[in-house]
Amino acid sequence: PPHLPILLLTLTAFLLRAWRLDYQSYWLDEAWTVYFAGLSPREMFRYLLTTEAHPPFYHPSTIFWRQLVGASEYGMRYYSLLFGVLAVPLTYRLGRDLLTPRAGLIAAVLVAFAPYQVWHSQEARMYSLLTATAALSMWSFVNLLRKGGWRWQALYILGTVWALASHYHAVMVIGVQGLYLLLTLPRSRRYLLRWGVALLGVILLYAPWLAVSWDLLKNRANWVPQTTLGEAYLRSAVAYSLNEFVPRQQAVWLILPFLALFGLGLWAAARRRHPLPALPLLAAFSLAPILVAWLYGELRPNSVAFLERYLIPSQLGYLLTIALGIDALARGRPGQQTGRPSRRGLAAGALLLLLVLDGWTLYHHYTDPGYAKPDWRGVARTITNFQLPGDGVIVTGDGGEKLFPLYFRGPAPVYTPFNTPVPPPDEARRILADIAARHRRLWYTPYGAPIDPILQDWLARNAYPAWHRWIGRKQLALYATQADLSRREALHHPFADPPGPGLTLLQAGLPAGPVPAGDLLPLALTWQADAPLPADYRLSLRLVNPRGDIFAQSDWPPLTAVLPTTAWPAGQPVTDRRSLWIPVDTPPGEYALQVLVYHPADGHPLGSPAVIQPVAVAPATIAPPPASLDIPNFSPAPVLSARGVGLVGFAVPPRLQPGQELWLWLYWQATGPVEPLTIRLTLDDGQTALPVDLPLPEITGPTDGWQAGQVRRGVVHLPTSPRLTGQQANLNIALLNAAGQVVEQTTLTRPNLDVRARRFEPPAIARPLQASLGQPPLVRLLGYDLPETTVAPGDPLTVTLYWQAAAEMDTSYTVFVQLLNAAGQVVAQIDTPPQNGAAPTTTWLSGEILTDPYTLTLPPDLPPGDYRLITGMYHPATGQRLPVDSGGDFVFLSQVTVQ
Known part of the structure; x- marks a missing residue:
């Protein structure tokens, strides 16, 4: 059936506009719509005549719409949706009668998928109504000129008055029509009487409203800053091609296909014959309103003139021109009705490209908060x-x-x-x-x-x-806004990035008592710069437990919120006021507050953090919904529950190396009085299982004061076995009662195992030796490779160590490789877990041999002489080195000569 394509297209437009219609919240403009819709008709018209300059149709009509459907986002926006859908067949009729049936269909496709049209069809405002009524006015105008007759005059009067009664910027439609007739004189002289009679009807119907509202309208204040003409056209091109919220750096490239086809459409309009001269009308419809609005703003700075959505009817002219460009690709040379299959394929490809760009933008519109209305x-x-x-x-x-x-x-x-x-x-x-x-x-x-x-x-x-x-x-x-700062901590902690100047944290003021989870920890930090500082540094506050797990972190505001650090006077104290919001799911207990200063460009810290401890956290006093806490793997129905507590979420690394410590965040919600419980965690590959039992309070803090509905977040460091094999392991969790009986259990997740290739046969070692580290021995150093023992300042010094595990280890030790001068001072060093962290010592099997390469970069100003190269291991938390069987706490490798 001939009408089937446009019917299917209209249905598609409806679905695109109905999808997630109420997903986004109202924003300020829509709030006014909802407010006006709650007034009585008498109150509404009094407001329009005395306070707010709006035409008389849209807002009064929403009063009756709200009474019909209510004030929900879906109901109020559905009114706009109806007109947004209506614009699609109206655009088809306009394009068909002005250009060609195929151009009209292509234009309808573009309007149906246009993200800017979808946006405004999902907004409780008048812009989709303005689009539809402008399309109705333009369609009837074209046919009034072509055919004449009272029906087209009546339809023109209806569409134009309806548009003017919806938005004052609809006057642009009349301006476009008048400009078209002016540009096509003398040919259009025979149309002037037809249009003049219809326009007189519009004036007679609209003049009474204009007369009573003119004083308010002419004094309407401007809230839109005036832009340049080039910026106005660029913003319009971005909005009418895609959407005004596409990032500019992307948009300027993504709109190029639209602009190219728009230019081709203008060329085709000039070259081809149409029922009416198409070029003047398309150019006037798509380009003139932007120019006139900009000029008006230049001449009357206090007026509201250019804004993309105010000129949204211009998008119809823009898309009609693009549609004509695609149609020209398909038709080939002027005079042809149908081009070669290759040209039709090219046209189809061009349309598909635009639809892909529309689809990409619509995807972000539906899912990306950056493209959404203010939330x-x-x-x-x-x-x-x-x-x-x-x-x-x-x-x-x-x-x-x-x-x-x-x-x-x-x-x-x-x-x-x-x-x-x-x-x-x-x-x-x-x-x-x-x-x-x-x-x-x-x-x-x-x-x-x-x-x-x-x-x-x-x-x-x-x-x-x-x-x-x-x-x-x-x-x-x-x-x-109010703070107890009775506790004063004298710190005198330096932050520096040698050899440059640094700053010192002199003292901190904070509350003397505990702070409830969910509340703020206010701080007054007193700083002093040693000398003028070279950068505007940032500050990070971190609340950590004894294991170093971060429970709260804030990097806002910048340390420069009041005065940039580059402007700090040297030698004079500067006080920085800030707070740390302690998450409501933080378990009660004692924590440490770390204060860290770092470069904003790369995050590089200035020295070590200052530590303030203890900081006491009291139980939370509120119970926000768990869904508001950004809980990973959140489950509204607990995955495990018993005796007044339920597990509603967890976080586990997706991959694990056997033997590597597994950190596990568990989110527990109290459902009633919490009884004594023990948590059993087991990582099981089917052959090896290591159960760990922990009393619930060790994870969640003391259970007294834990209110029903509250969530507490606990962290567990679960040791694993290097003997785990396979691709995955089951992480099982069980709840045990006071008698040690399992009351509830489940498999929480199945982390992937990264089982690395292991070696137990010694390789060829250039410089073998035998040294044992630990008491009893934990690691043996079998030897090393050192290709060069004579180097120059600034050169890299490469050494490869060969370790053998003497036993399985519970601690992940750090390897150090150092170059010492004659005085025993370190001139170059590197500290890292084996294989740069890829093979922690907890993952070693007894007898396993590891090849462990290191490269030291020598200082460029290193004096010539003989140096000693040493290595060893230490506990990363305490710095305690493993003893060596030959005595001392390091292994001497070789003498290195610097020339």
Whole structure:
């Protein structure tokens, strides 16, 4: 059937626009739609005539739509979806009647898959309605000129008035039509009366509204910064080809096929005959509105003129021109209706390329938060889940006071005094200080308004910044505003990157008592630069347990939040205020706080971290939903549960070398009073099994104070056997009661085993020797290869060691290789586990022989002379070296001469 393709295409457009229609939250513009839709018709029209300059159709119509379907995201956006789908067959009719049936069908395909059209069809705003009504106006305009008659005049009046009643920028449609007739004079003179009569009908119907709303409309303030003309066309090309949220560095390349076909379409419009001259209309429709809007903004800086979505009807002209370019590829030379099969294949390939680019953009639109609307729902949900008594919330962005309450649940007061009318800077600071004085903590979600930098600067200087995150395209930050800093730790810890200058952490102020999990640990850090610093360094705070496992980490704000470190005065103390948000799933107990300074460019640390201990963490006082905790392998139904506790998630390395220590994060949720339990973990390959029993409190901390619903995260360092074989092993977990009986068990996961090739026969060794390390012996050094014993400063010195395991080891020792001068000072060294970490000593089997190469880089200024090359092993946690059977704690290898 002739209409089947367009029917299938319309259905496809519907599915693309209905898919995940309510997946994204409302954003500010949509909040106004929901707000207006909740007014009565009388209130709505009073608002439109006295406060907000909007045409009279869209917002009043949403009142009745909301009464019909409710205020949900799906219901309110479905209204836009209907018009977004309607634009597809209207575009087909416009392209068919202006150009060719095939060009019309191709244009409809492009509109159906256009990510920018899908975006606005999934938004509770008027832009899909503007697109559809503009298409209706243009289609009836084309046929009014071609055929005339009262039906086309009536349809033109309907479409044009409907467009103007939806958005004031719809006047561009009339401008495009008038410009087309002007460009085609004198041929178009015979059309002027037809169009003039229809346009008179539009004016008569719209003039009453314009008369009563003109004073408000002409004084509408501009909130859109004026751009350059080139930038306006580039932004439009990106938006109308793909979507305005595609990163610019990618977009400028991805739009090239669209632009090439757009140019080909203009060429084809100039070369081929159509029912009406197509080139002037396509050029006017796609290019002129952008130019006119930009010029208007130049002439009237206080007016709202250019914005991609305001000019969205231009996308129809743009895609129609591209469709004509693809059609020209298929048709070949002017006058041909159908080109050779190769040309049709080329045209199909060009269309397929555009659809692939559309599909790539749509994939990101559906799944990538960076392409989504600002996630107000996610921001409000985060505050709802993690708020504490005494918290306050600050929201900026006009309309935020209407949008945020749609999603936020909780007792924390919400403050919006920084929206229109925006207070002056000094008044804003006074208001913010007053709000901060009322609360222990402040949540702050900036919109990016001009007032936000003022608020952020005040909070950086006067509060204790704790946490910042982009939730989708929406920011959220958390600050402590009141702090107990009665505990003072004198540190005098240097941070330096020799030979350059460094800085010293003089002291830290922090609370004297424990901090509950889920709350903030405020800190006042006092620094001093030894000399002017060469870089703006960053700071990392890390809360670690005695094994060094990180339970909390913050690298925000930068150490330079108030004053860049390059501007720190030498020899003068500088105080940095910040907080560390302790995750709510942190088990109660004692931890250490590590303070680390590093280069922002490469993360290279300046020396070793300063350590403040102990830092006591108390049980959490809130129980946020487990789904809000970013739990890996999260299961709403516990994978293992008994006696008041359930396992709801875990993290395990996907690969494991037999004998390598297996770290395992376990997430336990209290479901009631927690009874005494023991956790049994077993890694089993079918032949070797090593069970480890741990009382639950060793993983989760003391169970008293553990409220039902709360999740605690524990870490286990599980020793494994080097005798494990095969490709995988079962990691089994069981819960045992006080009598040692298994009450529940399951296989948690099956990590892959990286079983390396092993060697037990000695290879040919250039310099054999016999040295045993450890008491009793754990490792034997069988010898080494040293190709060169005479080297020059700056040269690499390569040595290969040959180890043999005398026994299986529970500790992963570190190998050191050092070059010593005559005074016994180290001039070059390397410290690493065997084979650069690929073969930890815990993975060695008794009798196994390992080839272990090292390369030392000699300093370029190393003085000539004789040096000693030594090696050995030490415990990485304590630095204690393994004793050597010949005495001492290292093995002498060889003398090395530097010339």
